[in-house]
Amino acid sequence: MGEEENTSPNQSSTAKPRLNQAIVLISSLISLSHSIKVFTPRWQSVRNKLEELFSNLTAIQNCESSENLSLSIAVESILATLASCDELARRCLEVSYNGKLRMQSDLDMLSAKLDSHIKSLSDIYAVGLLTQSYAIVVSRPSVSASRDDIKFYVSDLFSRLKIGCSDMKKQALVSFNEIIQEDDRYVKIAVELDGFINFLVNFLDLQEIEIQEEAAKSVSLIAGFQSHKSVLISAGIIAPLIRVLESGSELGKEFAARCLMKVTENSDNAWSVSAHGGVTALLKICGNETQIGSELIVLACGVLKNLVGVEEIKRFMVEEGAISQLVELVRSKDELIQICSLDLLQSMSYRDESIRETIIQEGGIRALVRILDPKSSVSTKTREVAFRGITSICFSSENSITMLINYAFMDHILYFLRYGEISVQELALKASFWLCGTSEEAKKVMGDAGFMPVLVKFLDSKSFEIREMAAETLSNMLIVPKNRKKFVQNDQNVGVLLQMLDPEEMNSGNKKLLLSILMSLTSSNSARKKIVSSGYLKNIEKLAEAEVSDAKKIVRKLSSNRFSSMLSGLWHS
Template structure:
């Protein structure tokens, strides 16, 4: 048997002796009532050393002369530490200053041993035998058990075997999702976050992917810790050269860290904007990844210089191409990003229009198109936000069928889309007299009447204001009155037992406008619902009384005219 094999056999007992002795010391240290601060520091190093030695126990030893010397030294220190622990427990030491000095010496030696083991890992003198990870503690495990488990995983992060690193990362990601205690202790464990950040640059695909997942999971609660560890540059490198899964986790993590505007410059400074734009341009990029890239860019466009850079890079035309995508996630995220870019920026709005943005947005609203309700919701919002302050846009919208689409969704859309269509109608009728006439001819008024008794005061008010605006046009007023059902529905809604106070006011304001028409006054008087207005005049006051006076003055004129001509 060779010298190397003899050493391997000798090391195993020393290693196991050390593990047993450390476990005993950790337990004993909790009972010591003197020099508690120094024993706490010693216990922390013992726990880390135990994790390292347990991990080594699962490794093969190759050319391990350095390990043999280290284990001999560790065992010697542990025996010395054990003697000191017993003296502290029994209060049998001769002097406080001497004991303090001895404890400091042991603490320093333990630190040296930890560094020696790290050096052995770095030299690659340990190779994996089987990637075993210490059993996960039960749900009711103590904080010390959780801490030991995390330290054990950290030890495995340090070992040269890539398979062991991967197994440790998988275990780490599992426990931090199941129990927040593991995440808190992991963040507090010296060096662990730095290891995860370093793993982002690993060539090993699986390690890179799991590390990307780790930092994403941590970013939800501890993104400042990740920022301090320098996570942004390697995340961007993952976006540039990682596999699809690691890119998705990296983009999710960047989404979280860029929620704080303080970090946006760091992303830009390390080439993040270019990397994100490249993902959006790549036809082979997964739709989920493109959506996330748009989300990160949305967080960045609040910085004017970054937004201008994106525009110079042709981002507007690129994102309008994405609006035309067949994937819902890509459509919604690109629509949302374009709106964020246009917010408060007239020059960007104009560029979006010039690049064919209005046509792309209106196309989403075509009832014959396969777009989802959510996509249409974002498109509706985009048209209103981008076109609201833009002049001479009406003819462009009409040419693309925008008015027809609004009317369709007012009649057939679900609640969310109906409300957006109503907002669009309200905005549209405020653009010009021509728009009001066209809306009157298209049949908006009977549809708006149905929204007047909505349970939502906001919707009822918007419908009333839109209808009032349309009725101000004489041509529309005449068309409205010609439909007997329109006037009757208004009067029916004024039933004092059914109408809310807010609705009454809105309805009376519309009726006041209608009383400017002779035929409308006659229809109101002959409708059979005049009693509703009279009841309101007695209870509510001014608006209803004005309508009654106007109707009565018209009756008197009719009587006198008839008498005069008789």
């Protein structure tokens, strides 16, 4: 005991200078090793371990309690190994060694000693013998830095993650997250560094919230690189991420969800998420809107959307009440939540009649129509998503079409056709086109509601797509006799159609549809009369002269009855 008392003060008083001496010597040896041209693989291994030892010692250099007996003993042992390393390096440089096998054996022993020193330093830090006073991270390499400089910097960060206190670990993670967003070379080197990814994964289970958040951010950023996702999966990332979802901070949960969304883009990982309780955790987030931020709910919906491609997982979601939760989210006042929940519902209902029926039973149609109400202050994008939801969920269901009509869906889209901005008008036109094709009853109701005069106005739009959609919708509506009669009663409608058939001005892409509409009208006596008496009949005649088939049919039909005397010429074929 007395001997230890005599040794300790002496060793502790010299610990700091000896530590600095070891750091300088390691730096010199790393530089020297690059000049060695023999036993290259072994010297590469030695150099990697010297770099890790250097990072560990420079990290310890910033500790308040760097003067203690355990560290002094470790440093002295390291200095002895470094002296041996220096001797071996110079013998290899001068090629003055006695036998290759002997030198190979010496280098293997050197590597083993360096491993032992690295572990010793980690153990010293792990038992709390050192306390960090300030977390200094070595200077970040410049943009033009070499791969060796980048590797040295990442290795230094890794050392701090391994032996640092909480503050040092956090600062190292912050620095790592900053640099990998600027230069993907750092990600590649970190992934290649043995044990680095495993440390990040293990940090997800730490109780220190800030470290857990930064670690979750790290793996989320790494998951953004397609080539590195498999490394995360191999390190067992999914289970810790789900534990963060269950009990982490909200920021940690957001990063965990981002990472899960990226790794589940590959459906092979969906089962793993489900097996570790991920679906339940995600649904719990979605069902807790009042206490959770919108960003986290949006991310949770994104992960679930990746999972519903697996039929068994989708069924489990339905059994857990996902449909009612999502319909409730559609009613949210937050548009991001509305959009992501609608998107997820559409994915779930795709080619699945039973789920569509469940959505309808849970009040989904009413919630969707409410978004399309002109009085609701939502964006055009949200209205577009709601409309897509209606068309996919109400597909081929007569009952749902009746519900739409009862919930004033037609009134809403007619309002936007008349008064909406161009982008909203186009959305309403798409809705009209879709609705018109659903059933005979829908066509009749649209005719009574006043859609036809509005559609006629769109026939003169500058956009070909809008003209074509309006013409197709009108053509479908005029299949119904009642609608044809109503259309003809408006004196302007027939004249507008004929005017648009001016062979010299009209867009030929729309000609066939317009002629189809006029052809359907010729079955009405009053329509034929208005066509013949119109000042634009000559447009039909010119098209007939140009051998346009539908125009010839119309002229022939008009010339074969009592209106033939009103024609400017007789047509025979």
